[in-house]
Amino acid sequence: MSLVFNLTLITIITLNAIAIILHTVPSINRQHERLFRDFELFSVIFFTVEYVLRLWVCVENENYHHPVWGRIKYIFSATGIIDFLAIFPFYFTLFATDLAVVRILRLFRIFRLFRVTRYSHAFKVIQDVLVDKKEELILSVTFVVFMLIIVSSIVYYVEHPAQPDIFSSIPATMWWGVNAMTTVGYGDMHPITPLGKFLGGMAAILGLSLFALPTGIIASGFAEHIRAHKAPVKHRCPHCGKEF
Amino acid sequence: MSLVFNLTLITIITLNAIAIILHTVPSINRQHERLFRDFELFSVIFFTVEYVLRLWVCVENENYHHPVWGRIKYIFSATGIIDFLAIFPFYFTLFATDLAVVRILRLFRIFRLFRVTRYSHAFKVIQDVLVDKKEELILSVTFVVFMLIIVSSIVYYVEHPAQPDIFSSIPATMWWGVNAMTTVGYGDMHPITPLGKFLGGMAAILGLSLFALPTGIIASGFAEHIRAHKAPVKHRCPHCGKEF
Amino acid sequence: MSLVFNLTLITIITLNAIAIILHTVPSINRQHERLFRDFELFSVIFFTVEYVLRLWVCVENENYHHPVWGRIKYIFSATGIIDFLAIFPFYFTLFATDLAVVRILRLFRIFRLFRVTRYSHAFKVIQDVLVDKKEELILSVTFVVFMLIIVSSIVYYVEHPAQPDIFSSIPATMWWGVNAMTTVGYGDMHPITPLGKFLGGMAAILGLSLFALPTGIIASGFAEHIRAHKAPVKHRCPHCGKEF
Amino acid sequence: MSLVFNLTLITIITLNAIAIILHTVPSINRQHERLFRDFELFSVIFFTVEYVLRLWVCVENENYHHPVWGRIKYIFSATGIIDFLAIFPFYFTLFATDLAVVRILRLFRIFRLFRVTRYSHAFKVIQDVLVDKKEELILSVTFVVFMLIIVSSIVYYVEHPAQPDIFSSIPATMWWGVNAMTTVGYGDMHPITPLGKFLGGMAAILGLSLFALPTGIIASGFAEHIRAHKAPVKHRCPHCGKEF
Numbered sequence A, B, C, D: 001m002s003l004v005f006n007l008t009l010i011t012i013i014t015l016n017a018i019a020i021i022l023h024t025v026p027s028i029n030r031q032h033e034r035l036f037r038d039f040e041l042f043s044v045i046f047f048t049v050e051y052v053l054r055l056w057v058c059v060e061n062e063n064y065h066h067p068v069w070g071r072i073k074y075i076f077s078a079t080g081i082i083d084f085l086a087i088f089p090f091y092f093t094l095f096a097t098d099l100a101v102v103r104i105l106r107l108f109r110i111f112r113l114f115r116v117t118r119y120s121h122a123f124k125v126i127q128d129v130l131v132d133k134k135e136e137l138i139l140s141v142t143f144v145v146f147m148l149i150i151v152s153s154i155v156y157y158v159e160h161p162a163q164p165d166i167f168s169s170i171p172a173t174m175w176w177g178v179n180a181m182t183t184v185g186y187g188d189m190h191p192i193t194p195l196g197k198f199l200g201g202m203a204a205i206l207g208l209s210l211f212a213l214p215t216g217i218i219a220s221g222f223a224e225h226i227r228a229h230k231a232p233v234k235h236r237c238p239h240c241g242k243e244f
Helices: A002-022 A026-031 A033-060 A069-075 A078-095 A100-106 A113-117 A121-132 A134-159 A170-181 A194-210 A212-229 B002-022 B026-031 B033-060 B069-075 B078-095 B100-106 B113-117 B121-132 B134-159 B170-181 B194-210 B212-229 C002-022 C026-031 C033-060 C069-075 C078-095 C100-106 C113-117 C121-132 C134-159 C170-181 C194-210 C212-229 D002-022 D026-031 D033-060 D069-075 D078-095 D100-117 D121-132 D134-159 D170-181 D194-210 D212-229
Strands: none
Touching (some): A002 B170, A033 A078, A121 A134, A121 A212, A121 B134, A134 C002, A134 C113, A170 B194, A170 C002, A212 C212, A212 D212, B002 B033, B002 B113, B026 B033, B033 B069, B069 B078, B113 D134, B121 B134, B134 B170, B134 B194, B134 B212, B170 D194, B194 B212, B212 C212, C002 C033, C002 C113, C026 C033, C121 C212, C134 D100, C134 D121, C170 C194, C194 C212, C194 D134, C194 D170, D134 D212, D170 D194, D194 D212
């Protein structure tokens, strides 16, 4: 029963994601406008019913067992908010015109995609490792952001006189900086002075090296997780039969 | 005997790959048209004979031991299909004109390159690790694809009003998204609004961090594999003093 | 008390970093010129007081316990120099015109950002791993630099005749080289001869592979660190049966 | 004595690398032509004397102990060939005009840079790990090359009809392929058809994932190396004093 419901839910979430994506292609949207509208209506009804039912039964979970406060707590939980945001924009548009903000709110339905991954055993393992290494990973990203600010500030002062329109401010230079340090390199802006090029090269090497940190942290996290969850080896002496 | 045959096979597969590649260079193709045609004919005959022989002897393998169903099972196995696709396009063209689909089918011969790696001990190790960590690796790639969809959808709504011709739809934005998150960055499309640039930078950092997951998983997989296959440590029973 | 002071310090450092960044955006600077000047004045006074106080109490730390030499030693320590450079440019500009060098000196305040990370436990772990693996990491970067020199020199001799204005010298080619090996690839210069393209492809594969070295080193460093700092396993003596 | 000689050698090798690099910058070369020529002469004499001395004493090493065959063996060893190539081009030019091939031969002096790393303890560790994991690393690179061939062949057939001048042949497409899979992405060529873009995105994800393999292999190699070289722990029971 539960399996059938979950499979149905995964199918509808996936179809919703596909509909949201294809809906933006003008030629497809024009051809299947009716289909998109009907599927939207069906989805909203389905998700509304699901939302109401979850709100009804959530008191059985001991985290939300109080009939009033438990349900209010559920409404403001992460799951509750995402579920609400998936249906809210539709009802909002019944009373309002089609605003840009509504379209973006609609995107929250896509976050439901991640629910699909919950049914996998590997999800638990990856989550455990990431939670366990949370502090180191946050610090690594903080390092990256700090180095980005420092690198961009220095390169701004070096390149601004040579290219005042392109390296126009530190925030503008940070767009270059993040693409240099993550090695994206769109080519829309890059240093042209010798010192700027030298610093740009350093930034790329530094960036790639900094991203070695989270990789190393995650690798050791997985190794640790495996060791911690392995059944401890029991030794039994084959000569006298005793365990130790 | 087996060694000589395998070396011959590797040589012919390698020469085939080179022929397929060079065949597309107009100047080389014009000069050596005859050679390419003759080598093609020779290869097809060689691979046809090999295919028939393998089909003949496959019943000796206990997976395919039934004289009729075993052979049919072999025909529809991964190896059997690749082997068939390597020779099929040639015979197809005897009766049909040179269609685009035939040229693509011909490419299947290149997949034979991977056979070469089977003869390496390291192949077994890498395969073991990848199979062992299959679930985590698939989930990592799923995460990457989900984040790609979410990032592209958000950036589409942010950049579409500023660059309606470039960020024309979510699928079009996904081309930017995949190149941002994998840090390719061709430069043919990139956000120009401040919010779009901020999201673009986030996407690059997120992408590089997400690709730390498979690396960490594989690293711990290799470490685990080594520990599992190491020569077992000699134990001495503390009760009776004998080694085992 | 100490916590309140540290939080105040972190807030002021962060606001300073934001001010330095936004100060360079012409439209924001014009609108809030007064605010920036006042905050600058406040920051300088705050950091000056902090600097004098730290200099006053540094003798309590046993590294700087001598009343005169200890304080001089503190002034020339890494922390002392950064703290001095954060306030020096302001006093310098009271007597001099606004030179470019002063603006760059002012950036040193941004380095104070890293102080924020000191309050994290993870900082100690990451620092331990990096210090422990210092020699291997320096050697990895040395390898990268050497390969960069070699690759750029060879590609210069190959591409110079075809693109004399773009690949104009080895230092100019090194700008291409560092962006090829770190996979940034701005697209402002790239080889066009077949041999140059082949070498360019090799450089990208080599670069990515070389950056696998520091990642692997850091990963094993973290794994080692975890093992060394784990709660020691309880041992039971097999001779007398007691735990220890 | 040996230390002084090694430091002198490292200095001269480093200065040589700098000279080779700066020599190609027209403005610097014009200004210091005399200096470059004199330093070149000095280097050649120094390296010639070093080469003759090494050839003289190499018989003391037991690998080359035979007075005649040992010296011949040394001449054709890796070190011997690099040392010879570092001085040979100079003598060659005494009798020949300044050919392009001579300039490239001169670059072999740059390979001497790697000698510098030999004096580091970390070099031995990194070398051990790379030699130990040789087979897996070679296979990883082989996978990358095979996937590059397959991806480029498929994308050629997909993109050739749309961009016949850019995706003109499989070798030309491989230049795109290697830059897509290593995520360099110069932007000089990229797919424009929907299917080509889809395959291009797959290629980038596949490429980054494949480069996770060598990283994982190296990480586990370092971990293994550390474990193998740690002094085994001796346990001594604190109650009865016996070791076990």
